[in-house]
Amino acid sequence: MSVAAEGLAPRARSRAWGKFRRSPAALVGLAIVGFFGLLALAAPLLPIADPLATSWTAIRQAPSAAHWLGTDELGRDILSRMVWGARASLAAGVVSVAIALATGVPIGLLAGYFGGFTDMAISRFTDALLAMPFLITAIALAAFLGPSLMNAMIAIGLSAMPIFIRLTRGQVMAVKKEDYIEGARAIGLGHVAIMTRYVLPNIVPPLIVQATLTVATSIIAEASLSFLGLGQQAPAPSWGSMLNVAKNFLSQAPWMALWPGLAIFFVVMGFNILGDGLRDALDPREH
């Protein structure tokens, strides 16, 4: 087993990386995601205006040399709000998926590994969660938990959880039949050791792909919740809440609605392309 774990895995990994690197689309996805990620991380260091500073003399100004992307209804610099808003969007995407992974993977692992009654109970529970539409569940949860960015992330994470339960369960059931699991059991390893050391590492690739694609849907979900007023609260910037305000000034200041939407579009597209690229690189059927 140790030969299999230490000898073959790196070769599979470099083969996947080679495949990923040769796909121009996947690299474009990585570049888009990287660009927005750097922007979000570097927000405090960039020479941009204070995203919360209002100016009554600069209300709803079209893009100009002073304000590259224009100003909003309170005279705030839109470029600066866009950059800081990237933090809210990307944090929402990553934290939501982390919550979904942290809850969904262990539950799916239990269902797939033990089977029988545990599996049946968890599967019915997952069916029930999947019957409640993602966005409706997120809206209902955010409403009951109270509106805030953190609660929106919890709501989105919990709504995305069943996808990971189901994926993990299916993958574990396939891996469970492998000889090396039989071997691990034969040398007397406990369930927890088998699950964490032998099962989990072998189901990581499909989880990475699904996590990347779910970041994309989570970013749209966060923007949707913020657009409805259930996410990031004013005056802190988020692309969704910026669009919520912008829709009231469509004819006077259309640029207010243009930039946040374009940003969501590109970052979500970036994650979608990256996810597709990772799938092509990691899917063993493609080799």
Place this chain on the structure above:
Amino acid sequence: MLRFVLKRILIALPTLLIVSILVFGLQKLLPGDPVLALAGEERDPETLARLRELYRLNDPIWMQYLHWLGDVLKGDLGMSLRTNQPVLVLIAEKLPVTLQLATMSMIFAMVIGIPAGILAATRKNSWIDWICNVVALSGLSIPNFWLGIMLILLVSVNLGWLPASGYESFFVDPVRSLQTMLMPSFVLGTALAATLMRHTRSAMLGVLSSDYIRTARAKGLPGRVVVLGHAFRNAVLPVITLSALLFGELIGGAVLTEQIFTIPGFGKLTVDAVFNRDYAVVQGIVLCIAAGFLVMNLIADILYAVFNPRLRTEL
């Protein structure tokens, strides 16, 4: 066949029961004393005690659930705190509006998505395939509420071609009804069209590489007959069942679309209920949608088995 249907129903019932427990559990998430939330400004201890009695909040939680479930089974989803109407009546009033929006969106998505998927599959790796894929990827990545805002800006504000908001029942004024629903259903249908296109493409690619297609081509059938008569008939089934399963996504998307175009449907009801803290309405909506989704699931499963008898014994 009857046994198969009964078996599917027997699996769906416990799922529905768990949904009901989850929906009931939602109200327990509310921070603080639910009676204070219900009473609003009222702080008179006697009133509070009466409310506590009325909503059986002194009972153990499982008793509360059973009472609530009993009411739900009798068709009583509670009363709206704001309008004082039964929740079921509110939902029944708004449902036709959202169903019209959902149906038009689905038709739109199928008319665009399925032919595009066939075209992309038959011309795999050509520039047509590439364009179809890029357009589908964009459709999946564009936030539909932003697409709605941009369309209003372009089509209504700048060009003045279509109304930006409003709703008219199809049975009162069909022309106006279609006019007001055209943009919303385009907006709601975009992501679905993209999903359908991708699935049609991969289903068609799977079928097109099979032996019987090679045989059909070998015996000299014209390309169109092979693609539409043989391949598509076999590839369309998973796509049709997928459409039934996309119902949930459609209803979720309708919330935002109705919000943008001020359409008085299910989605608007949800958002208003959320902001009025009208929790019984929110619960009722989630329960109804989940039940609807399970029914759609069941229909999809049955349709699948009807058209594909091989599955009946396996499931």
